[in-house]
Amino acid sequence: MSEEKRGFFARLRDGLSKTRANIVHGIDSVFSGFSSIDEAFYEELEEVLIMGDLGVGATEEILDRLRRQVKEQGIRKPEDCRQLLTDSIKEQMHVGETAYDFEQEQSVVFVIGVNGVGKTTSVGKLAGMLKAQGRRVLIAAADTFRAAAGEQLSEWANRAGVDVIGGREGSDPSSVIFDAVNAAKARHIDVLLCDTAGRLHNKKNLMEELKKMNRILDREFPGAHRENLVVLDGTTGQNALVQAREFAKVTDLTGIILTKMDGTAKGGIAVAVQSELGIPVKYIGVGERMEDLQKFDADQFVNALFDRKEEEEGGRIEEP
């Protein structure tokens, strides 16, 4: 049996490492490789979508819709499918007209998410971006838990040239929020950015803590435009959907910051999140520098989803 196992590993490794000497092809590689719309074609699309982390559910939904449209419209050529497919995802991922209004209004941005996804970095980048637009920005350092979280955020605030309230390790995050709101009012701040400690969404008491902070924001700053952003790591798989679902119970989520999109992951789970919860991606993180935050562009995102590494000899994992 162990012989068999090694065989499996070896085959798998060979198969996967074929993708190494790859050339990156555009979206056409998926569609031009087929001469007719058959099961093999749909299977290929399934592979592309699942490998992009859309998940089984969203993938099935998209492909079912495509099959229906193909039938209804009597489409024969794979090429013609392309437009249908990409258009429908693009349309779905479209960010509304009013998505970025908060940038120009008096607003509070509440940034939440699981550990290590890039909340602090994104807050720093947002601060820099808004400051450059001439907005008066203040940061609330409500991560009072993780070691040196305050120092990390202060460094970002320095870079952006904005002030920070709170951040002392061990202090109460809700009182940081309270103090920051008062400071924001007193100083006639335009945008108050709140960084919070990372927490896994299945930790009940930690999620309650977030709810408390949310209540304080609601109560103390009712006039401000509220922007509640969940940060999702673009490398994360299906769990990101669960994360979004759970963080949506804490506050009325208005958008997603999808980070680490400078890697090779596609961030396709955002499609599933958008389709189930209707929360749009507003920003993507594309690196660790101040300027590495971009407004979400649905066209680019969908094109990148179908951008794939194609094996030079068309080699798949060998059949056993």
Next chain:
Amino acid sequence: MAFESLTDKLQNVFKNLRSKGRLTQDDVRAALKEVRMALLEADVNFRVVKQFVKSVEERAIGQDVMNGLNPGQMVIKIVNEEMTALMGSETTEIALQPGKALTVILLCGLQGAGKTTAAAKLAGKFQQKGKKVLLAACDVYRPAAIEQLQRNGEKQGTEVFSMGTGHKPVNIARAAVEHAGKNGCNILILDTAGRLHIDEEMMAELSEIKENVTVHQTLLVVDAMTGQDAVNVAREFDEKVGVDGVILSKMDGDTRGGAALSIKAVTGKPILYVSVGEKLSDLEQFYPDRMASRILGMGDVLTLIDKVSANLDIDADREKEMAAKMKKGKFDFDDYLESMKQMRNMGGLSGILGMFPGRAVPGMGDLESMVDEKQLARTEAIVLSMTPQERRNPKLLNPSRKHRIARGAGVDISTVNRFIKQFEQSQKMMKQLPGMLGSKGGRKGKFRFPF
């Protein structure tokens, strides 16, 4: 929850399977279709899943359906065995240099994977074993990364070596090795900056460290929630830097953690530890068999019990008393036989688990069907094939005795080994369980948990 509906679905599919005696192709395919979905939902890489399902299909078609199982369960049984085999059947310990010699461990991985926390946790683990540990701050990029390591070092009582952000990581590493040598340290842990596997310059930085100082163990820290891209990350780190083992982080979340299988499949490298919380003590040994069942989404019984035990505030004295009882050799294979009887009387495994607090765990409802009566009968046969001395003193079980027992029970040697290993694990759990059940039903110290 998402998992529950998946399990339900599986149950429904199984109801419609009808092979009797042997598994038919149709039934195998129907069951594997669901398995495939389960694995993809768990984030196992698409191509890994494809290959895996194919190989299981080949093995399963035509196999005898064991008495007491339905065809679907039989397929799952095979799936589980294959997955466990893939995950590696043994718990792997990190290889340290002999005696007091210095072992240099390098931690690497993507941004936000949890390296700095893992470094401090590892330090604590080794210190508990009496090692002298030095942590070195080689992340000169991320704001306050050094302070984070220093703060964690303080909490663990571990010295942290740092040269600020003005030096190249390779030079910091070299100086740290020297410092560790002078101070008689046994372990040096190099914490490095998070980096993308496609960032050539940053990947070269790691190779440079390895070219200039002797690194004995390079550990890749991977977020358990990683999606399809885990294969690319693991492969690139392994090929460009060379990886000896893996630490899986954020396993206290509710992710199924299919990335673990993908990583194992592409690198073949063992997973050494799992990180299960933000407290610096939250680092555990990795058990491949538990991971296999977690990925499959069938409720990880053993981990659950560990967790439940850990969550309970058993007062220390009581625990010590119980532990002492256990240590007196009170729990042996004879007790095992006895406890199996007890379990039947108490309404099976799920009945027992239902007594525990915090049972809102995915897949719990399905435990009943996981308890395989046939397998219990087989383990009983194994115990009955032991001599009375062996039953009382499991330590006697050397390889030749195990072979004899295997023959006696009509099972193969791996089944015997697996059983004995599980037995040892459950012995550990015994230390905590009796205290928990004490208040329930006057079975104080008497209750035994068979698996």
